[in-house]
Amino acid sequence: MDRARGRPPLVLMLPALVGLVFLVLPLAGLFVRAPWGTLGTRLGQPQVLEALRLSLVSATIATALCLLFGVPLAWLLARVPFPGVRLVRALVTVPLVLPPVVGGVALLLVLGRRGLVGEWLDRAFGITLPFTTSGVVLAETFVAMPFLVISVEGALRAADARFEEAAATLGAGRWTVFRRVTLPMAAPGVLAGAVLCWSRALGEFGATITFAGNFPGRTQTMPLAVYLALETDPQAAIVLSLVLLAVSVAVLVGLRDRWTGAA
Amino acid sequence: MTASANRVRLDGSGRPDGPGLDARLVVRRPRFDLDLVLTAAPGEVVALLGPNGAGKSTALRALAGLTTLADGHVRVDGRDLTNLPPDERGVGMVFQEYLLFPHLSALENVAFGPRAQGTGRREARRRAAEWLEHVGLAEHASARPRALSGGQAQRVALARALAVRPGLLLLDEPLSALDAHTRLEVRAALRRHLAGFAGAAVMVTHDPLDALTLADRLVVIEGGRLVQEGVPSEVARRPRTPYVARLVGLNLFRGRADGGTVALADGNLKIDAVTSLEGDVFLAFEPSAVALYRSRPDGSPRNLWKARVAAVESRGDRFRIRLDGTGPDASGPDGPRVSADVTAAAVADLGLAEGSPVWASVKATEVRVYPA
Numbered sequence: 001m002d003r004a005r006g007r008p009p010l011v012l013m014l015p016a017l018v019g020l021v022f023l024v025l026p027l028a029g030l031f032v033r034a035p036w037g038t039l040g041t042r043l044g045q046p047q048v049l050e051a052l053r054l055s056l057v058s059a060t061i062a063t064a065l066c067l068l069f070g071v072p073l074a075w076l077l078a079r080v081p082f083p084g085v086r087l088v089r090a091l092v093t094v095p096l097v098l099p100p101v102v103g104g105v106a107l108l109l110v111l112g113r114r115g116l117v118g119e120w121l122d123r124a125f126g127i128t129l130p131f132t133t134s135g136v137v138l139a140e141t142f143v144a145m146p147f148l149v150i151s152v153e154g155a156l157r158a159a160d161a162r163f164e165e166a167a168a169t170l171g172a173g174r175w176t177v178f179r180r181v182t183l184p185m186a187a188p189g190v191l192a193g194a195v196l197c198w199s200r201a202l203g204e205f206g207a208t209i210t211f212a213g214n215f216p217g218r219t220q221t222m223p224l225a226v227y228l229a230l231e232t233d234p235q236a237a238i239v240l241s242l243v244l245l246a247v248s249v250a251v252l253v254g255l256r257d258r259w260t261g262a263a
Numbered sequence: 264m265t266a267s268a269n270r271v272r273l274d275g276s277g278r279p280d281g282p283g284l285d286a287r288l289v290v291r292r293p294r295f296d297l298d299l300v301l302t303a304a305p306g307e308v309v310a311l312l313g314p315n316g317a318g319k320s321t322a323l324r325a326l327a328g329l330t331t332l333a334d335g336h337v338r339v340d341g342r343d344l345t346n347l348p349p350d351e352r353g354v355g356m357v358f359q360e361y362l363l364f365p366h367l368s369a370l371e372n373v374a375f376g377p378r379a380q381g382t383g384r385r386e387a388r389r390r391a392a393e394w395l396e397h398v399g400l401a402e403h404a405s406a407r408p409r410a411l412s413g414g415q416a417q418r419v420a421l422a423r424a425l426a427v428r429p430g431l432l433l434l435d436e437p438l439s440a441l442d443a444h445t446r447l448e449v450r451a452a453l454r455r456h457l458a459g460f461a462g463a464a465v466m467v468t469h470d471p472l473d474a475l476t477l478a479d480r481l482v483v484i485e486g487g488r489l490v491q492e493g494v495p496s497e498v499a500r501r502p503r504t505p506y507v508a509r510l511v512g513l514n515l516f517r518g519r520a521d522g523g524t525v526a527l528a529d530g531n532l533k534i535d536a537v538t539s540l541e542g543d544v545f546l547a548f549e550p551s552a553v554a555l556y557r558s559r560p561d562g563s564p565r566n567l568w569k570a571r572v573a574a575v576e577s578r579g580d581r582f583r584i585r586l587d588g589t590g591p592d593a594s595g596p597d598g599p600r601v602s603a604d605v606t607a608a609a610v611a612d613l614g615l616a617e618g619s620p621v622w623a624s625v626k627a628t629e630v631r632v633y634p635a
Contacts, residue, residue: 165329166362168349170376170427177350180375184366 027245034242035235042239050217051225052243058133058221059201062140066148066197071190074152075178079161089153096146103142104210111138111211135212136219140201148197155189156182195255199248283307284431284463287335288325290318290487297321297487298335303431303463303480305340310478310495311467314506318487319467323433326465327356339430339463350379355429359436361420363408369419370395370404376427394422398456414445421456432457434466438473450476471510475499483507501633502547513547514601517635520544525632530588530599535565536630543635550583552629553603556622557613567624568598572615582610586623598623 035042042048076082077089095103111118111129121127129135159182167181183190205223212219214228222244229237284303290296297318303309311319324330326337328349337344344352355376363372374391378384395401398418408416417437424432437453438446454477457464468474474481475495483491483498483506491503502508508515518525520540526533527546534546560567570586577583581604588598601623605615613621 160362162358162360163362163364165327165349166356166358167364167375167379168329169327169352169354169356170379170423171350171353172375172379173350176379180379181364185364187366 030238030241030245034238038235039239039242042236043243045236047216047225048236048240048243051220051222051240054133054136054217054220055202055222056247058136058140059198059204061137062144062201063148063194063198065137065141066145066201067190067194070145070148070193070197071152071183074149074156075182077149078153078156079182092149093146095142096150100143100204100206100208101210104139104207107135107139107142107207107211111135130211131213131215131219133212133218136208136221139207139211140204143204143207144197144200147200148193151193151196152186152190155186155193158189159185191255195251199251202247203244282340284326284337284339284465286326286337288322288337289332289334290321290325290330291333292318292321292487295487296333297325297484299482299484299487299489301326301465301482303465305461305463307480308457308464308466308478310474310481311465311484312469312471312474312481312507312510313484315469317484319469319484320435321487322484323356323435323465323467326431327354327433328352342430353427353429354431354433355424355427356433357417357420357424357435357437360440361408361416363411363416363419363423365408368405368407369400369411369415372408372419373423373426376423380427391422391426394426395419398422398452412445413441414449417441417449418452421453425456425460430462432460432462432464434464436467436469438470439468453477471499471512500547500631501545503545503635508547512602513549514553516546516599518544518546520632523627525630527599532568532588532599534625534630535627536632537627538632540632540634544632545635547631547633548625548629550602550604551581552625553586553601554624554626555584555603555605555609555613555615556624559622560624565624565627566630567622570598570601570621570623572617572619572621573600574617575610575615578604580607581605582607582615584610584615586621 073092077085077092108115108130110116111121113119113122113128113130118129121129129138163181163185164177167177172180202221203223204221205227208219208221209224214220214224216225220228222240226237226240226244229240283305284301286301288297288299288301294316295318299318299322301309301311301322311322313319321330325332328337328344328347332345335345339352339354344354363369364375367375370388370391372391373394374384374387377387377390382390392401392404395404398421400415400418400422403411403415403419408419411419417440421437438450441449450473457477466473466477468477478495481492481495481498482489483504485504485506491498491507498507499511502511502513502515505515517528518534519528520536520542522541523537523539524533524535525544525546536546568588570588572584573587574585575582576585584603584605586598586601586603588600603623605613609615613619615621
């Protein structure tokens with residue numbers, strides 16, 4: 001400690017420590033109360049594995065969808081000046097601040113069997129989205145996409161657009177510039193956005209339960225399983241929570257080097 | 264290469280369908296409007312000079328298609344590029360900070376252009392390898408830009424721009440990112456490569472040495488307008504604006520000639536020269552041509568005036584003395600603002616310091632007078 005600058009004032013240190021304890025203690029509680037003895041058998045239960053598989057698969061597909069549509073959307077916001085760009089950016093951010101339950105209700109109103117688009121989808125193609133695994137993916141995509149768009153747009157804005165000009169003078173059209181210069185140079189930002197997006201999708205609860213329901217094996221993801229288990233079998237809820245925690249920490253650790261490397 | 268032999272006239276009356284560059288660039292900017300007629304023959308290197316914010320880079324960007332023209336045209340070898348996007352112009356550009364793609368190797372950077380133009384991967388890489396060899400960087404082909412020195416990066420940037428076989432090559436301050444030592448080497452190499460380039464080249468610079476050594480012709484712009492153009496020796500000898508005079512290190516004044524005597528426009532000093540002209544003229548002389556005296560010299564040389572030292576600056580082994588004219592109360596005529604170069608010994612002998620009164624003179628044979 002730099003003695004010349006004196007002790008950190010208590011008025012800052014105390015709340016800082018309280019904040020830290022508040023963040024760490026509940027996680028520690030999970031470990032303390034975990035039924036370590038029966039952990040193995042509980043994890044091996046088919047409904048746990050089923051929920052875990054569904055969560056991982058749906059979060060990954062949702063992230064892929066977010067990348068497929070979100071990256072071009074972020075590019076549009078960052079690179080193409082058009083009237084109303086601020087309005088569009090605000091609209092993109094709405095799901096970010098919207099309570100996920102409201103998002104679920106909104107999805108139901110549009111894509112539900114009686115919904116504006118859903119009714120047509122049902123009649124024309126026989127496609128039903130609510131209360132299906134596809135519905136889970138859509139709910140997660142809806143909630144997670146803003147994270148990706150905002151993160152990628154930030155990366156694109158921070159990237160030096162003069163490299164794109166250099167590519168243009170070398171004869172590259174806009175698509176080639178995007179593919180060979182813009183995207184590779186924004187890759188760390190895209191990756192960070194994808195991770196955020198995936199974590200958000202993995203933890204999605206409100207929109208999923210509203211739009212896709214809670215059917216084991218079909219739409220019951222880990223967060224829904226945790227919530228349900230808490231009422232019937234608290235020990236199982238703890239085990240499931242630990243699994244989610246482990247997955248989150250694994251992702252964080254796995255990508256930490258890439259993040260710091262890109263910074 | 265004798266540029267003047269096949270030079271295209273600057274006023275735009277040259278051959279619009281002929282080879283080389285023929286352009287009129289009009290760009291509206293919040294602070295100024297650029298309106299410049301610019302031509303360059305094949306093989307000619309034109310240096311675009313001017314103070315900061317004069318519109319040099321804007322002109323270059325307009326040629327590359329990165330800035331939209333409000334009016335005018337850009338033709339290269341008879342092909343009208345005016346309304347083409349940058350990627351369809353076939354104009355090579357070396358950017359000030361090179362802008363090598365950091366995620367690609369040197370070879371991939373150079374191969375980028377040919378690839379973008381539709382050449383196959385293998386052929387593009389072969390051509391890129393050739394270019395790297397040509398600029399002496401064959402052994403750095405697989406290096407990332409981050410691992411290259413400034414001079415190497417400059418050469419890769421040049422190879423990358425030339426690999427698209429441009430009809431027009433643009434260089435934006437090609438040497439300004441380099442330290443003084445590297446600059447010397449890279450300048451010599453750049454000179455060789457420019458001499459080997461068959462198309463027209465336009466180079467933006469604010470370094471007089473780059474302009475004088477690399478260019479066949481100088482075009483000086485200030486405030487978006489052409490103020491002077493000509494071969495380097497002519498511009499260096501006969502500056503027509505204070506900016507150009509500073510650039511080439513000359514004292515420059517406007518005045519009215521009456522035979523061999525010029526009355527300076529500012530102040531009441533009259534300077535004798537050997538050239539005999541009538542009417543409005545420029546008058547220029549080197550700072551080293553100015554002689555300084557502690558007291559009024561004997562024999563009363565001509566072109567003598569009283570001055571006061573405004574600043575003393577060290578310049579290598581010489582000192583540059585900035586002189587202010589003293590004003591009507593002094594016994595001599597009202598002196599002009601002049602730079603004088605003297606030795607360290609002279610500074611000591613004359614006791615030159617800010618505020619010191621001195622007598623200054625310049626020989627008539629050292630004074631150049633030319634029509635304004």
